Amino acid sequence: MRRPPDEALYHALPIAEEALANGGVEILRAGLIDDELFVTARHAFDTPATWGEVLAEITRKLAQIYALETDLSEAEALAEIEAAYAADLGATVVDEEPPKPARSRQVAAPKAAKPKAAAAKPKAVEAPARPARRTAARTKATGPRKPTQSGPRGKR
Secondary structure (H helix, E strand, O other), rough: OOOOOOOOOOOOOOHHHHHHHHOOOOEEEEEEEOOOEEEEOOOOOOOHHHHHHHHHHHHHHHHHHHHOOOOOOHHHHHHHHHHHHHHHHHOOOOOOOOOOOOOOOOOOOOOOOOOOOOOOOOOOOOOOOOOOOHHHHOOOOOOOOOEEEEEEOOOO
């Protein structure tokens, strides 16, 4: 079926001015077509783990965009993206326990030492905030290769 001439076939994003001025290699493109996600990617890295770093950088940049364009803070946007991303990949959502009320400082009798076989329950540790990194500058692309395309999400 033919589309009307005034209806655009695809609304592509413009190429960044910095890329036009300095050159570069596009490694990832995602688009929605009739509510289906299509991805084109270049096999740009030696290991799949590098894609995890790239996706983390993309996630941080998306949170910055939401902070600029909505009432959400960057941290709130990042938390929402991370939660949805983890849930979509099948991760179990873990709610942190609320802080326990402070106890009065009473001197208690010394407790008997626990046997060494009993393992202590690990405590949750909050990782320090990491500054945004320029992944492309830290990783070496393996050079231009033929892009790979995926079809609709869920029909891989």
